[in-house]
Amino acid sequence: xxxxxxxxxxxxxxxxxxxxxxxxxxxxxxxxxxxxxxxxxxxxxxxxxxxxxxxxxxxxxxxxxxxxxxxxxxxxxxxxxxxxxxxxxxxxxxxxxxxxxxxxxxxxxxxxxxxxxxxxxxxxxxxxxxxxxxxxxxxxxxxxxxxxxxxxxxxxxxxxxxxxxxxxxxxxxxxxxxxxxxxxxxxxxxxxxxxxxxxxxxxxxxxxxxxxxxxxxxxxxxxxxxxxxxxxxxxxxxxxxxxxxxxxxxxxxxxxxxxxxxxxxxxxxxxxxxxxxxxxxxxxxxxxxxxxxxxxxxxxxxxxxxxxxxxxxxxxxxxxxxxxxxxxxxxxxxxxxxxxxxxxxxxxxxxxxxxxxxxxxxxxxxxxxxxxxxxxxxxxxxxxxxxxxxxxxxxxxxxx
Amino acid sequence: xxxxxxxxxxxxxxxxxxxxxxxxxxxxxxxxxxxxxxxxxxxxxxxxxxxxxxxxxxxxxxxxxxxxxxxxxxxxxxxxxxxxxxxxxxxxxxxxxxxxxxxxxxxxxxxxxxxxxxxxxxxxxxxxxxxxxxxxxxxxxxxxxxxxxxxxxxxxxxxxxxxxxxxxxxxxxxxxxxxxxxxxxxxxxxxxxxxxxxxxxxxxxxxxxxxxxxxxxxxxxxxxxxxxxxxxxxxxxxxxxxxxxxxxxxxxxxxxx
Numbered sequence: 001x002x003x004x005x006x007x008x009x010x011x012x013x014x015x016x017x018x019x020x021x022x023x024x025x026x027x028x029x030x031x032x033x034x035x036x037x038x039x040x041x042x043x044x045x046x047x048x049x050x051x052x053x054x055x056x057x058x059x060x061x062x063x064x065x066x067x068x069x070x071x072x073x074x075x076x077x078x079x080x081x082x083x084x085x086x087x088x089x090x091x092x093x094x095x096x097x098x099x100x101x102x103x104x105x106x107x108x109x110x111x112x113x114x115x116x117x118x119x120x121x122x123x124x125x126x127x128x129x130x131x132x133x134x135x136x137x138x139x140x141x142x143x144x145x146x147x148x149x150x151x152x153x154x155x156x157x158x159x160x161x162x163x164x165x166x167x168x169x170x171x172x173x174x175x176x177x178x179x180x181x182x183x184x185x186x187x188x189x190x191x192x193x194x195x196x197x198x199x200x201x202x203x204x205x206x207x208x209x210x211x212x213x214x215x216x217x218x219x220x221x222x223x224x225x226x227x228x229x230x231x232x233x234x235x236x237x238x239x240x241x242x243x244x245x246x247x248x249x250x251x252x253x254x255x256x257x258x259x260x261x262x263x264x265x266x267x268x269x270x271x272x273x274x275x276x277x278x279x280x281x282x283x284x285x286x287x288x289x290x291x292x293x294x295x296x297x298x299x300x301x302x303x304x305x306x307x308x309x310x311x312x313x314x315x316x317x318x319x320x321x322x323x324x325x326x327x328x329x330x331x332x333x334x335x336x337x338x339x340x341x342x343x344x345x346x347x348x349x350x351x352x353x354x355x356x357x358x359x360x361x362x363x364x365x366x367x368x369x370x371x372x373x374x375x376x377x378x379x380x381x382x383x384x385x386x387x388x389x390x391x392x393x394x395x396x397x398x399x400x
Numbered sequence: 401x402x403x404x405x406x407x408x409x410x411x412x413x414x415x416x417x418x419x420x421x422x423x424x425x426x427x428x429x430x431x432x433x434x435x436x437x438x439x440x441x442x443x444x445x446x447x448x449x450x451x452x453x454x455x456x457x458x459x460x461x462x463x464x465x466x467x468x469x470x471x472x473x474x475x476x477x478x479x480x481x482x483x484x485x486x487x488x489x490x491x492x493x494x495x496x497x498x499x500x501x502x503x504x505x506x507x508x509x510x511x512x513x514x515x516x517x518x519x520x521x522x523x524x525x526x527x528x529x530x531x532x533x534x535x536x537x538x539x540x541x542x543x544x545x546x547x548x549x550x551x552x553x554x555x556x557x558x559x560x561x562x563x564x565x566x567x568x569x570x571x572x573x574x575x576x577x578x579x580x581x582x583x584x585x586x587x588x589x590x591x592x593x594x595x596x597x598x599x600x601x602x603x604x605x606x607x608x609x610x611x612x613x614x615x616x617x618x619x620x621x622x623x624x625x626x627x628x629x630x631x632x633x634x635x636x637x638x639x640x641x642x643x644x645x646x647x648x649x650x651x652x653x654x655x656x657x
Contacts, residue, residue, distance in 0.1 A: 350455065355492035358452050359502070359558065360480035360510035369505065373496025373541070 013038065013065055017121060020069045024124060027090035028104070029155075034121045040110070041117035047235070050264065050293040052323045057233055057262055059114075062207075064179070069124050070150025072174060076127065077142040083135025083164065086143070089126030089155050099130040103159035103187040107213040113237060115209035119153050119181045126155035126182075129168055133161030133189065140167040140195075140384060147174035147202060154182040160192035162217070167195040167383045173230075177205035180231075184210070186224075190217040190244070195225075195383040201394060202230040204259065210236040218244035225382045227391050228255040228263050229398065237266040242276035242307075251280040252381040254391075257290025257322065258398050268297040274337065275306030282313040283378040285371055286322035287399075296328040300337050310340040316374050317347050318367065368399045404467050405429045406484070406566040406601055411462035413443075413450040420446045422626040423462065428566055428601040433592070435612055435637060436605045438623035439645045444605045445489060447623075448570040452486040453479050466566060481510055483565030487555040487572050494542040499554065500524070502542045503561050510562050527560040530594060531587040549580030556587040563596035568603045573611040585614030609637040622648055629653070 017038055021031060046059035079086035087095045111117040127143045145154050158168050172180055180202055188194055200208060208231040216222050228234050240249040255263045269278040278298065286292050298309045315324040326343050348370050356366035375395055382388050406428040413421040420443045428434045438444050450457040451464050453476040464471045466482050474482070494502065503524060507515065515523060528535055533553060543551050552572050559567055572588065573581055591597045592615050604611065612634070620636040621628045624645070629652040630636065640648070
């Protein structure tokens with residue numbers, strides 16, 4: 001993606017899709033649906049890029065004409081536990097049976113973003129994870145995509161039957177300098193409870209476009225935690241629609257831009273009815289020429305009585321050229337609801353630094369300590385001490 | 401000139417172009433307790449911050465040496481490494497950093513990893529015990545959501561773990577209710593009487609003589625308008641308790657009106 005072109009040369013992309021399908025077959029997504037998605041991609045407007053002084057990417061000028069789809073290696077863990085079905089996405093229609101049919105594409109209406117459409121058209125890897133109704137799965141189910149070369153289009157579909165409980169961790173790593181353009185779709189039946197973590201540590205030369213959509217049944221509880229650590233550019237959106245009573249969603253996100261990493265994150269919670277609950281916590285840090293944007297949308301629709309939403313979003317800037325825009329938007333169209341919002345953007349407090357250095361800790365180390373501590377309220381919400389320790393270590397090494 | 405002691409010579413300090421300290425001379429010896437008393441605004445906390453290197457305090461003259469080593473010009477961390485400790489009047493909160501990690505980093509920085517992890521743990525538990533503090537402190541974030549009394553006790557714990565040569569206690573007794581004051585006073589006495597504490601030189605900054613009931617001072621200094629106007633034995637603190645600062649003010653600054 002070194003070169004840019006003002007418009008997508010659709011023909012070239014069609015050829016790429018033709019070639020991809022000829023090589024690996026249509027899998028769980030039909031040929032017709034893929035071509036339709038490709039057309040949607042071409043017709044959908046690209047998102048508007050942030051206006052920051054040092055922001056380098058114009059989404060309208062990204063050139064996807066030369067995509068080189070390549071299938072990443074996928075490693076699964078925890079998939080043999082009782083009540084768990086985990087199969088490659090390509091076989092999901094055949095092996096996933098009714099559970100797959102009931103969940104697949106029930107979250108998306110039309111593909112609503114350009115990158116979702118691209119991911120859908122070119123989907124070349126992925127995993128279907130289903131936890132049967134009533135099953136309580138103790139160990140996390142981990143799916144790890146390692147992208148060695150070329151461009152990857154993962155599709156992860158997670159569905160939990162009624163009353164099921166599980167933890168799913170989705171990870172992206174690998175040295176590829178290409179595009180990772182994926183979809184995660186989460187479907188919870190009534191009273192199901194899912195902890196989902198998405199951890200992105202792809203190469204610092206890669207470009208990541210991710211769309212996550214969720215559907216939450218009555219009385220269900222969804223905890224989503226995202227850590228965006230790698231890539232040159234990440235554009236990711238997460239959207240939760242709460243359309244059933246007592247559906248709860250907790251969203252946690254952290255990102256850390258170093259070098260000249262660009263991270264653009266949107267989260268949205270739509271309270272369509274009440275009572276429903278959401279709690280969003282975002283912690284972001286930027287240093288070097290790291291650039292970031294967070295768009296936090298909360299909507300409480302007319303008639304969503306008893307909805308409760310909170311949004312807490314803090315950004316810490318460690319260098320003069322680092323920049324993070326934090327743009328919360330609360331749209332409240334119903335009475336007797338509770339909504340809270342708080343946001344800060346700033347640098348490290350000098351009094352904190354003085355306090356730490358007065359204990360013998362050198363200034364650089366004190367800054368590291370304070371910055372790592374800043375992430376901690378978000379880190380605490382990731383599932384499992386082992387995962388938290390791994391993310392903490394990754395953050396630490398980025399601070400060095 | 402003596403090469404031991406925390407020696408302050410003709411120290412002059414300004415904050416935002418206003419001279420606050422107008423020539424302070426004071427020497428604290430290892431193992432002795434000096435009390436620095438004075439009314440609000442006399443410059444006591446300025447002295448504490450200037451000695452420890454707070455960036456907002458500009459030293460315009462004089463020197464501060466610690467066993468012969470000049471501290472002025474050193475960064476705050478290097479002053480701590482030299483053996484100076486400040487117990488803050490208003491300690492900052494460091495969200496997300498546990499007390500345990502903070503203590504470990506501080507000890508490692510000041511003492512260069514002199515203890516194995518096991519020995520360090522042992523030290524921490526000993527000092528918690530000495531100060532009658534709950535181990536639950538260790539898992540909490542530094543001063544985050546702490547009560548006034550808890551903050552002061554954490555300062556005492558850090559003092560115990562770092563075992564500095566000289567400790568400046570800035571109004572450790574202020575803003576505490578009677579029970580919290582008693583708890584902090586007891587902690588301070590335990591510290592003072594511990595093996596490390598017996599070797600530490602203390603400069604206890606306070607408005608009130610109350611805390612000196614827990615830790616008797618060997619020498620009492622009174623500061624007014626940026627100068628030490630009177631020094632004496634422990635009886636000076638009692639005199640202040642009985643008569644307030646007015647009499648001393650008249651004595652030393654009086655004859656003005």
